[in-house]
Amino acid sequence: MPEKLVSPALDGWHTIGDDPQLLGSQCEECLTYFFPKHERECKNPNCSSTKFLEIPLSREGRIWSYTNACYQPPAPYIAGDPFEPFAIAAVELEIEKLIILGQVAKGIDVDSLAVGMHVDMIIEPLHETEDEIKMIWKWRPKKI
Amino acid sequence: MKNEVAIIGVGMHPWGKWGKHFTEYGVAAARMALQDAGVPWKDIRFVSGGATIRCGYPGYVAGATFAQALGWQGAEVNTSYAACASGSQALAAARNKILSGACEVALVIGADTTPKGFLAPAGGYRPEDPDWVRFYLGITNPTYFALYARRRMDLYGDTLDDFAAIKVKNAKAGSKNPFSRYKKCFTSEEVAGSAVVADPLRLMDICATSDGAAALIVCSLEYAKKIGKSDAPRVVAISTTTPVFASGIVEMPDIATDSAAAQGIEHQSFRENLPKKAYEEAGIEPKDVDFAEVYDLSTALELDWMEDLGLASRGEAASLLRAGETSIGGKIPINASGGLASFGEAVPAQALAQICELATQLRGQAGERQIENPKVGITANQGLFGHGSTVIVAT
Secondary structure (H helix, E strand, C coil): CCCCEEEECCCCCECCCCCCCEEEEEECCCCCEECCCCCCCCCCCCCCCCCEEEEECCCEEEEEEEEEECCCCCCCCCCCCCCCCEEEEEEEECCCCEEEEEEECCCCCHHHCCCCCEEEEEEEEEEECCCEEEEEEEEEECCC | CCCCEEEEEEEEEEEECCCCCHHHHHHHHHHHHHHHHCCCHHHCCEEEEECCCCCHHHHHCHHHHHHHHHCCCCCEEEEECECECHHHHHHHHHHHHHHCCCCCEEEEEEEECCCCCCCCCCCCCCCCCHHHHHHHCCCCHHHHHHHHHHHHHHHHCCCHHHHHHHHHHHHHHHCCCCCCCCCCCCCHHHHHHCCEEECCEEHHHECCECEEEEEEEEECHHHHHHCCCCCCCEEEEEECCCCCCCECCCCCCCCECCCCCCCCCCCECHHHHHHHHHHHHHCCCHHHCCEEEECCCEHHHHHHHHHHCCCCCCCCHHHHHHCCCCCCCCCCCECCCCHHHHHCECHHHHHHHHHHHHHHHHCCCCHHHCCCCCCEEEEEEECCCCCEEEEEEEC
């Protein structure tokens, strides 16, 4: 049986290589960041720029808040069998001054998390299809 | 005075899971409101509906659907959709119509029939829709409520017992409301014993989804006087303002907040911004408010709203709760109707249900849950993507 192809769950939102990154954009004029990527009129009402750069976002940040999913979410979430609860974190990126949600790395539950904790962005499987493993960004507490 | 309209009739269909067509609930609420107002249906010149998106085309054109169900009589119609804030926007449309002089008396109405379980988005592969994306990642509505609740625990030292106390308080009030879905007076042990859904929130910290309907008959102050109802409660302010860029709290259904990296930009919260315009329009301050109906999608959110409305200093809402000041009989009763904890959410009807409670309390007709001699009440609710509405009603 051939190995499954590994691909991003959300194409264009993140890369999946050895050095994975969230792909955002930045307004060339006012320097506002966007995630997901935004490449039309700037959302800053003081700015009328239409020029944006695709830019990888910081791979680390601090937990703004966190929770978990104890029950299986509805579709389009695709659960494993059996469903395994997972933690979720809202992470503040210092340079970009924005908060991004994401699952927390597999096996780490809420008891290991705290507001203000430093985390890294990693890539893990979100779900599998017949011939692909769909990867997604997750947050993982930094080893101190 | 120039922006005011009178509420001369209120009507509701009891909340529940009745499984009937939403128009049935709506018509029942409308008939009750008309009877309460003593206004014949044929005299209504504007029907302003809150849309429901789960009930097909009749729901998308709710204003016309209700007008047809009540019997076409040539009134103008309008439909507003703003998720949970739909009712307030429908009310704002009616107010504008009345204040412009185009109509004297209007029906504002919202009704919904909801599916069981989590609210979920339309299917397919639609990564351009943030609502689809967040569900794909396993992020449900309780995720957001839990993030805010955890933050309160971390920043202000709120506890699970505080959250349970809100459910107990609201359940007690709701047990005395003939229109609420849940009549049981829960104990804090029962809340604590319910399953964790999204840590730190348990099943009983989170509101359900319900069927239900609410309707208002609103009119010009002149019309109210003409029919002998010059002492009817008045809508003195409606605010549907957004925050000013950059929105700094991750709001349903977004995956990320705005960035505040540009020069001169600071993070804001829509919940905090929303009441400013309402207080200004009403010409009052938070200290003038006697009671509030706020959107307790989760128990903890009730505390956020109290602070956002200026009814408590930041971080102090739980101490008012602990002192019993937010119960009926306290200094600032919150959710005397029983709130979402007792109703569950019937999206296009909910903002109107809040206003029905304000009007009922201000008329002194709330029975066992009556607040002592209230003069001013405020509502607050949230739609999606960081917007919502707040309405002030006064005697």
